Amino acid sequence: MPRPGRSATGEPGARRGPGAGLREQQKSRRRARLLAAGRTLFVEHGYAATSMEAIAAAAELGIATVYNYFGSKSKLLATILKEDFAVLYRQADELVAAPPADPCRGVLALVELYRRFEGNWQAKGMLAAVLGPGLTADPALDEVAREAEGRVRKQLAALLTHYRQAGRIRREINIRDAATVLFYVFNQHFIEYVTGQSTDFARMQAAMDRQLRFIVTAISG
Numbered sequence: 001m002p003r004p005g006r007s008a009t010g011e012p013g014a015r016r017g018p019g020a021g022l023r024e025q026q027k028s029r030r031r032a033r034l035l036a037a038g039r040t041l042f043v044e045h046g047y048a049a050t051s052m053e054a055i056a057a058a059a060e061l062g063i064a065t066v067y068n069y070f071g072s073k074s075k076l077l078a079t080i081l082k083e084d085f086a087v088l089y090r091q092a093d094e095l096v097a098a099p100p101a102d103p104c105r106g107v108l109a110l111v112e113l114y115r116r117f118e119g120n121w122q123a124k125g126m127l128a129a130v131l132g133p134g135l136t137a138d139p140a141l142d143e144v145a146r147e148a149e150g151r152v153r154k155q156l157a158a159l160l161t162h163y164r165q166a167g168r169i170r171r172e173i174n175i176r177d178a179a180t181v182l183f184y185v186f187n188q189h190f191i192e193y194v195t196g197q198s199t200d201f202a203r204m205q206a207a208m209d210r211q212l213r214f215i216v217t218a219i220s221g
Helices: 018-045 052-059 063-070 073-097 103-115 117-121 124-130 139-165 175-194 201-219
Strands: none
Touching: 018 052, 018 063, 018 073, 018 124, 052 063, 052 073, 063 073, 073 103, 073 117, 073 124, 073 139, 103 117, 103 139, 103 175, 103 201, 117 124, 117 175, 124 139, 124 175, 139 175, 175 201
């Protein structure tokens, strides 16, 4: 018979005392405080101007705790962005699964979801850290950018495939190429706006929609 508190193999058993659950709750609360503090400071001051010390102070935790939970400032931001993107990915997948009948409306509706990201891209100092794959030297942030690009392009391709099957996009159109062109239009406006080359969101939005509508109309059946 194994001794109480140990498994049949002699290893510590799966039973945990009440203190274990409390420790997990404390860890979860600390993590949430760090993410909330990081998000607030990144939005208000930008990624480059925000230090790990400032995040620790805002969360009322020690600097060692910040590094213990996330390892680096870039990984903390990557965690924030991944959680935010996860919500958008689900919303976009739902749209692609049941899109509007009109191809232009469908593409513009998908793009509009991503334009709402971080308050209509107003958190420029934070978003500048993830402009696109290869545009940041940090692996954690580059991974976020690569995943975002891949997901948006796949969703655009899935949307166009739906419309081609419905007879709304010409059969001879290469869906992958068309999705890539649409994404590049979207991404170029994103980069120009976040980096300050374009400062009027409404004007940028109108130009992007006009160009996307032109492309979709050109490939429609």
